[in-house]
Amino acid sequence: MSVFSFGIGVKAEGVANLDVKENVKWEKRPYFGISNKESEGYDRDFSIYFEADVRGVITHADISKSSGFQAIDEKVIQMFKKARTKPYEIDGITHPITVTQPFSYKASRKVQFETKPKIIVKTSLLLNDARTVGIYSEADENGNIIKPEIYKSSSVSELDEYVLSEYKRQTKFKPLSINGQSIPITDLSWFYFSEKVNSRN
Structure with missing residues (x-):
């Protein structure tokens, strides 16, 4: 809006x-x-x-x-x-x-998800501590992810790899067209995990 x-x-x-x-x-x-x-x-x-x-x-x-x-x-x-x-x-x-x-x-340039990722991790990957992962991504004109990468590591490589894999598998953006032209889609998403949030045994 x-x-x-x-x-x-x-x-x-x-x-x-x-x-x-x-x-x-x-x-x-x-x-x-x-x-x-x-x-x-x-x-x-x-x-x-x-x-x-x-x-x-x-x-x-x-x-x-x-x-x-x-x-x-x-x-x-x-x-x-x-x-x-x-x-x-x-x-x-x-x-x-x-x-x-x-x-x-000015039309909104805000990126919107068509499919928003819901990532649940195993509690064992947290190594008894709350973790945050930041993912930077780019998408093509159809909203498909083409370049996801870790922006901020959780300090647990196995957790980072899992979150990145799930993000790429689940995520899709709505195409963004301004003034009749498709414009590049970039996004920075944050994911928080703890024993009580977004995790399972």
Whole structure:
């Protein structure tokens, strides 16, 4: 899930022939998380135009530059209608404002498992101590593991070899496509083992 970020130096222009050159101040910011599924894995820049009355209530909102996805545009408009600006004042007098607000959306680059490994080891491999194994891996464009290696050893070579073998056998990632292009998949996973956690006799 990714979150939209506000553009820098957003300007507000008051109605009634006001020429206001200040950043918008928010009483309740618009917040909307967008998933990669909704954006189809694409980054987007877009803008929304809105009007707020003297109390800061959003009275009108519309897309001035589309994200290219109608469902996202509609979601943004609805979230803006729930937002509220701080009343804009000049010399103690509040004024309604009109604003064109740019946004930059970045699709999530977070790697997700299609099959997450569940590794259980024999208690005897722990040698009477809790152990942690870190595994760094790379996957192909289909999410298949192609390069797993020990990032942090448990200090027990037999345990490391078993965990690495099981990780390679069990793990698969979901393909990651951003802006229509497959991007490299890398991951660092940690596994903790003790007599009571992730172990068996």
